Amino acid sequence: MTGLVLYARSRALPAALAALAATAVFAVWAAGRLDAYLDPDRRVPIVALAPLLASAVIGTSLYAPSDELDRTAVRPWWPRRLAQLLALAALASVLLAPAVLGHPEVFGPPAVIRNTLGCTGVTAAAAAVLGARLSWLPAFGYVTAVYLASSGARGRAATVWAWPMQPGVQPGAWAAALIAFVLGAALYAVRGARAEGPRG
Amino acid sequence: MSSLRVTGLSVRHRKTLALDSVDLALGTGVHGLLGPNGAGKTSLIRVLATVARPSGGRVEILGQDSADRRGRSAIRRRLGYLPQEFGYYPGFTVREFVAYVAWLKEVPAAGVPAAVERAVARVGLADRIDARIRTLSGGMVRRVGIAQAIVNDPGVLLLDEPTAGLDPEQRVEFRELLRELGARATVVVSTHLVEDVAAACTEVALLDAGRIAYRGTPEALTALGTASDGPGDHPIERGYTAALRAHRGPGAGAREAVR
Numbered sequence: 001m002t003g004l005v006l007y008a009r010s011r012a013l014p015a016a017l018a019a020l021a022a023t024a025v026f027a028v029w030a031a032g033r034l035d036a037y038l039d040p041d042r043r044v045p046i047v048a049l050a051p052l053l054a055s056a057v058i059g060t061s062l063y064a065p066s067d068e069l070d071r072t073a074v075r076p077w078w079p080r081r082l083a084q085l086l087a088l089a090a091l092a093s094v095l096l097a098p099a100v101l102g103h104p105e106v107f108g109p110p111a112v113i114r115n116t117l118g119c120t121g122v123t124a125a126a127a128a129v130l131g132a133r134l135s136w137l138p139a140f141g142y143v144t145a146v147y148l149a150s151s152g153a154r155g156r157a158a159t160v161w162a163w164p165m166q167p168g169v170q171p172g173a174w175a176a177a178l179i180a181f182v183l184g185a186a187l188y189a190v191r192g193a194r195a196e197g198p199r200g
Numbered sequence: 201m202s203s204l205r206v207t208g209l210s211v212r213h214r215k216t217l218a219l220d221s222v223d224l225a226l227g228t229g230v231h232g233l234l235g236p237n238g239a240g241k242t243s244l245i246r247v248l249a250t251v252a253r254p255s256g257g258r259v260e261i262l263g264q265d266s267a268d269r270r271g272r273s274a275i276r277r278r279l280g281y282l283p284q285e286f287g288y289y290p291g292f293t294v295r296e297f298v299a300y301v302a303w304l305k306e307v308p309a310a311g312v313p314a315a316v317e318r319a320v321a322r323v324g325l326a327d328r329i330d331a332r333i334r335t336l337s338g339g340m341v342r343r344v345g346i347a348q349a350i351v352n353d354p355g356v357l358l359l360d361e362p363t364a365g366l367d368p369e370q371r372v373e374f375r376e377l378l379r380e381l382g383a384r385a386t387v388v389v390s391t392h393l394v395e396d397v398a399a400a401c402t403e404v405a406l407l408d409a410g411r412i413a414y415r416g417t418p419e420a421l422t423a424l425g426t427a428s429d430g431p432g433d434h435p436i437e438r439g440y441t442a443a444l445r446a447h448r449g450p451g452a453g454a455r456e457a458v459r
Contacts, residue, residue: 003303006296010289065287066300069348071251073304074276 059135118177121184
């Protein structure tokens with residue numbers, strides 16, 4: 001068995017892939033019940049919540065059970081960490097996009113991809129600061145707060161702080177999500193997930 | 201020749217000074233690291249393992265400077281480390297876990313299966329090599345930890361409380377393994393169990409409040425205990441207490457009695 005396979009298993013990546021696939025199936029099923037062809041705005045819950053679930057799966061997969069031993073690895077960790085995060089974020093984007101096909105200018109695939117990248121960035125940063133097990137919490141809190149608070153919000157500032165609720169073509173929302181992704185990915189790649197005690 | 205040399209080593213954890221200008225040079229053999237809780241044993245082992253960065257000083261292992269990135273990689277290739285608590289993915293078997301560490305240490309892929317089997321056999325777990333680690337007893341898990349530390353035939357082996365959780369028979373076997381490993385490598389064993397040191401170590405270093413309080417052979421420490429009337433059931437325990445008190449100064453015994 002090669003080292004990379006053992007690495008993937010040590011991060012429980014098979015379970016993470018299954019959870020991402022289940023999230024995608026759930027998103028497709030839920031989107032099909034919204035009659036979104038009548039009004040694409042009905043997709044907002046899917047566009048906001050499916051990336052949030054996917055980022056939670058990605059965040060918990062960043063847990064390193066043998067952190068102390070991992071720190072004695074001969075090779076630097078940042079390329080492996082970055083590769084894992086980018087691969088999972090790309091896979092989540094590809095899997096979730098079919099749930100909201102069409103209407104790219106409002107709540108279609110671009111909005112889902114943007115939110116997946118943004119939520120993954122926030123979650124990766126949280127894994128570096130709080131630890132992987134609780135990494136889902138800040139993104140969950142932020143997206144929930146924005147979901148509840150942004151309905152009447154208008155203006156340029158709102159397109160930035162309320163990025164998870166913006167239509168797919170909104171440049172401010174894309175900028176905010178991409179900055180979150182780049183900063184979160186860089187922080188996680190450099191520092192790794194914060195050390196936590198053994199599971200259980 | 202010293203395979204491990206530390207000069208002016210300081211480690212600070214926020215406001216606490218865990219190691220205070222420690223100088224140490226160790227060669228081939230088994231070196232016991234003794235000291236009370238909080239003396240800085242684990243801090244020293246973690247710096248030697250290149251897991252923690254020192255606040256000051258220099259660490260040279262196997263001729264390489266651990267502050268240099270390339271030097272650190274070269275050290276890690278030839279370093280074995282058993283932390284006090286090592287985590288493992290619960291789904292791993294003994295074979296998979298030890299192979300994972302061999303991969304971290306860049307053991308050539310072709311040699312990994314044989315190296316894993318050899319390391320597991322040396323700790324007496326050959327019959328459980330395909331068992332999941334989570335199904336093993338605490339003592340067996342500790343032995344898995346020792347197996348991963350020796351999978352790359354390390355030149356320097358750092359063991360932090362390796363005998364915790366081992367039963368008396370396993371400890372006797374482990375001391376034998378230590379003596380065997382110490383014939384070719386520099387082994388540093390941090391422990392609270394002075395009888396392990398007496399039985400298996402060629403040298404002892406006693407740490408107290410981040411400084412080296414005593415260095416010598418286990419026999420010299422035992423002789424110190426024979427000559428002193430300090431507390432302890434065995435001469436080496438009395439020697440341990442006497443060396444600590446001598447380091448702390450003449451008032452230390454009285455101060456501790458008042459506490």
